[in-house]
Amino acid sequence: MTTRAPLDVLIRRVDPEVPLPQYARPGDAGADLRTTESCELAPGERVVLPTGVSIALPEGYAAFVHPRSGLAARCGVALVNAPGTVDAGYRGEIKVIVVNLDPREAVRFERFDRIAQLVVQQVEKVRFQEVAELPASARAEGGFGSTGGHAAVGAGLVESAGPDSGPGRRTGGNRYASVVSDREGQ
Numbered sequence: 790m791t792t793r794a795p796l797d798v799l800i801r802r803v804d805p806e807v808p809l810p811q812y813a814r815p816g817d818a819g820a821d822l823r824t825t826e827s828c829e830l831a832p833g834e835r836v837v838l839p840t841g842v843s844i845a846l847p848e849g850y851a852a853f854v855h856p857r858s859g860l861a862a863r864c865g866v867a868l869v870n871a872p873g874t875v876d877a878g879y880r881g882e883i884k885v886i887v888v889n890l891d892p893r894e895a896v897r898f899e900r901f902d903r904i905a906q907l908v909v910q911q912v913e914k915v916r917f918q919e920v921a922e923l924p925a926s927a928r929a930e931g932g933f934g935s936t937g938g939h940a941a942v943g944a945g946l947v948e949s950a951g952p953d954s955g956p957g958r959r960t961g962g963n964r965y966a967s968v969v970s971d972r973e974g975q
């Protein structure tokens with residue numbers, strides 16, 4: 790078996806005291822990211838936490854901010870945008886958008902607690918070639934539970950009726966409001 794040499798990635802400490810991201814064990818895909826700020830999250834609360842580092846990835850790579858399963862299983866901590874995407878051109882501090890999904894318990898992070906893991910991967914840049922018809926495939930248009938087990942998922946997408954509802958409109962909860970803000974660049 791051949792082992793590839795690790796990729797060199799330039800890193801800058803925004804917080805001079807933060808330990809650099811590290812792979813906990815040989816063979817790990819993700820290097821742990823730490824928060825440089827302590828915080829307490831009530832059930833359902835979310836926060837954007839700084840990690841104290843910024844990186845410069847080579848072109849053709851991206852880094853993905855993934856949750857830590859231990860925190861998820863023990864405390865119900867998730868990442869709102871999992872996996873967060875760090876673009877090759879991004880030079881700002883890497884941030885982690887953490888949410889406490891536990892219905893009852895608050896969760897507390899201390900400075901330098903490990904809150905997420907960073908997975909660096911090669912990514913393709915594609916050229917979209919428009920066609921009138923796509924080539925046939927075994928799956929065709931089947932999705933959203935078409936292989937069984939989640940038959941209701943498709944029907945559940947349209948949740949509520951209201952002034953903005955109608956054929957093809959997805960409404961309900963705050964999903965609609967969020968999409969509007971995103972479209973308007975807010």
Ligand SMILES: O=c1ccn([C@H]2C[C@H](O)[C@@H](COP(=O)(O)OP(=O)(O)OP(=O)(O)O)O2)c(=O)[nH]1
Nearest residue numbers: 854870872873874875876879882883884885886
């Ligand atoms: O969990 C994350 C996700 C993103 N980023 C940084 C790196 C990334 O390159 C930049 C923009 O992220 P993204 O493209 O996901 O955000 P957007 O909402 O689409 O913003 P933009 O319009 O700046 O692309 O924010 C993080 O620090 N942490």
